[in-house]
């Protein structure tokens with residue numbers, strides 16, 4: 269059984285959950301999220317001279333790619349450790365520790381805002397979007413990604429392995445965030461959320477790829493680098509964690525590459541874009 273979390277409790281979990289995970293995230297899970305960086309920047313029209321904000325920058329992969337395009341980059345993350353890592357990785361970017369839905373920027377500061385797999389980590393997504401709209405200039409573009417959970421094998425196999433091992437879902441961990449929690453058509457619901465925040469021309473499309481990875485490296489990446497799945501498997505005793513791992517190995521077996529033992533796990537994200545109405 270899973271429980272519904274209020275915004276404050278979910279945000280508090282997020283702050284605890286990311287603490288100490290920066291290096292593991294950067295070396296593991298960030299290699300999955302990196303696949304959407306170019307489409308995200310393209311969708312927001314980020315190029316030479318664009319004044320862009322990267323929210324929830326993590327170790328700064330999107331911010332670094334925006335800098336490489338010649339953009340003027342500001343980046344924020346709620347985790348001081350992540351922000352410090354991003355600052356180190358992105359000399360030339362203006363990096364802050366800041367927590368949505370409150371950003372330390374004046375109204376209409378940015379030509380474009382991007383957020384790669386961040387909206388799904390907010391306790392109050394509509395409040396976060398209202399703040400992003402505030403700091404976006406009229407006519408500016410917002411582009412955000414989230415996971416398309418139903419067909420997202422690269423991460424779904426972990427939830428299925430946990431269930432197959434018979435681990436009951438603990439009440440002190442959220443099953444997921446409030447973002448699109450009950451949506452059946454997540455793409456339509458994502459676009460609607462942007463429209464409800466006062467943004468115009470919202471649409472969301474699927475981005476699909478294969479995540480090529482060593483199975484043991486991917487297991488370690490998710491266990492060490494993600495707040496929910498990492499916490500859930502990380503707290504099990506060795507025998508139970510071993511059972512989860514065996515189910516995981518069975519679930520990923522159909523995606524194995526016979527030549528080198530790697531797997532090619534289907535990954536699917538939603539990329540949503542919209543503009544702040546105005547000039």
Ligand SMILES: C[S@@+](CC[C@H](N)C(=O)[O-])C[C@H]1O[C@@H](n2cnc3c(N)ncnc32)[C@H](O)[C@@H]1O
Nearest residue numbers: 286301324325326345346347367368384385389
């Ligand atoms: C899944 S990671 C994505 C990191 C990066 N954008 C990437 O592409 O890999 C989510 C990041 O969002 C940050 N985050 C979560 N809630 C946030 C909030 N309310 N405000 C700002 N950042 C937040 C976390 O600290 C974490 O670094």
